[in-house]
Amino acid sequence: MLDKKAAKKAAKKAVREASRKGTPNGLCLTCHGRPGIAVTLATGQQVPIAPVVPKRYAASVHGKFPCLTCHEAKARLPHAPIDREAQSYNDYLKGISVCSTCHKRAYEGFLHTVHGTVRELGDPRYPGCTSCHTTHAVKHTDTWTAADRALACNQCHRGAQTSFAAAATGHREPSLSWFAPTYLAERFLLLLASSVIAFGIISVELDILRWGTGRLRNRT
Ligand code: HEC
Ligand code: HEC
Numbered sequence: 018m019l020d021k022k023a024a025k026k027a028a029k030k031a032v033r034e035a036s037r038k039g040t041p042n043g044l045c046l047t048c049h050g051r052p053g054i055a056v057t058l059a060t061g062q063q064v065p066i067a068p069v070v071p072k073r074y075a076a077s078v079h080g081k082f083p084c085l086t087c088h089e090a091k092a093r094l095p096h097a098p099i100d101r102e103a104q105s106y107n108d109y110l111k112g113i114s115v116c117s118t119c120h121k122r123a124y125e126g127f128l129h130t131v132h133g134t135v136r137e138l139g140d141p142r143y144p145g146c147t148s149c150h151t152t153h154a155v156k157h158t159d160t161w162t163a164a165d166r167a168l169a170c171n172q173c174h175r176g177a178q179t180s181f182a183a184a185a186t187g188h189r190e191p192s193l194s195w196f197a198p199t200y201l202a203e204r205f206l207l208l209l210a211s212s213v214i215a216f217g218i219i220s221v222e223l224d225i226l227r228w229g230t231g232r233l234r235n236r237t
């Protein structure tokens with residue numbers, strides 16, 4: 018589990034830096050532990066922001082982290098304004114930029130999934146880390162039940178059954194020992210596509226060769 022080691026190392030560093038700033042989580046939670054705070058967009062529209070439930074946060078895998086580990090820009094009060102229209106803001110909301118600082122392998126795996134492709138194509142409906150894992154109540158994935166999974170997928174795939182969620186999982190790349198049918202199907206398609214291209218190239222080269230030798234013969 019290389020990723021776990023890397024995540025722990027990155028976490029230690031981030032936590033150390035956040036602790037140095039000395040802002041206790043309790044301070045953040047006096048405002049953010051209850052509902053009612055809203056963000057005013059450039060259009061004047063008020064968007065409520067979700068409160069953090071202290072108990073659920075403490076019980077999550079990141080429960081011991083200072084809030085500033087992931088929100089270093091929020092140390093200042095009142096917070097500096099940020100550009101909420103920017104594309105990078107969408108990535109921030111979905112956790113892509115924040116979560117990836119520690120979970121590099123999961124991030125790279127995500128980029129290779131259908132959902133990574135949906136994002137790459139510029140479709141704003143793509144799910145990010147927080148869509149499936151939540152933001153402040155992240156659990157170990159081996160404690161997810163089949164129903165938990167189905168619920169996560171159901172937010173966007175209406176009527177997704179547990180079988181759907183179990184068949185196409187998060188963002189690990191399929192391998193021979195994990196989802197072998199998917200892995201083999203992918204390999205087969207890759208082989209098929211590359212052999213079609215290879216045969217195409219060989220026949221074009223043969224044509225050129227034939228044309229070249231034909232010209233040489235004509236000259237002599
Ligand atoms: C005095 C109340 C108060 C305290 C204390 C406070 N905040 Fe905020 N926070 C706000 C308000 C009000 C907003 C919405 C206004 C804005 O950012 O435009 C906000 C917004 C945020 C946002 C959302 C930004 C976004 O656009 O999605 C985050 C994240 C955040 N705060 C984190 C923190 C952290 C971490 C701490 C502790 C270091 C903290 N806040 C302390 C009042 C507070
Ligand atoms: C592991 C990283 C991480 C930690 C630790 C963390 N947050 Fe967040 N937080 C995020 C991400 C990513 C978002 C953006 C996604 C979202 O809004 O749900 C976010 C969003 C927020 C928001 C805006 C919610 C909204 O509806 O837009 C607030 C407020 C906030 N965090 C406060 C806190 C407070 C207070 C703590 C500490 C008790 C904390 N966060 C700890 C990652 C973290």
Ligand code: HEC
Nearest residue numbers: 113116117120123124127144145146149158186187188189
């Ligand atoms: C479509 C839902 C979905 C999205 C989006 C998603 N995950 Fe996951 N994630 C899962 C599921 C399901 C698992 C459980 C293992 C599996 O089945 O792949 C998991 C497992 C994990 C694990 C633990 C085990 C491992 O494979 O390393 C980490 C860490 C993780 N995800 C982080 C992230 C990060 C970071 C992002 C964003 C870049 C992200 N996830 C995006 C669903 C998702």
Ligand code: HEC
Nearest residue numbers: 024025027028031078112115116119146150156157158159
């Ligand atoms: C500062 C580094 C850091 C950040 C940022 C971070 N994590 Fe983690 N994460 C960790 C550490 C450390 C663990 C605990 C690893 C362990 O003990 O298994 C962990 C555990 C997890 C797990 C459980 C892994 C498993 O094996 O089941 C998931 C899922 C996860 N994080 C998702 C996220 C998501 C989603 C975000 C963004 C909201 C995020 N992480 C942000 C460091 C981080």
Ligand code: HEC
Nearest residue numbers: 131135142143144148149169170172173181182185186187
């Ligand atoms: C935030 C929204 C969101 C979440 C959550 C989400 N997806 Fe998706 N997913 C999409 C979008 C958008 C597409 C692109 C195609 C479409 O419109 O269905 C897609 C496509 C897919 C596809 C490709 C084929 C198809 O059925 O369209 C699969 C398979 C898939 N998702 C599986 C999952 C699984 C499994 C989960 C839960 C672990 C999940 N998704 C969670 C948004 C989401």
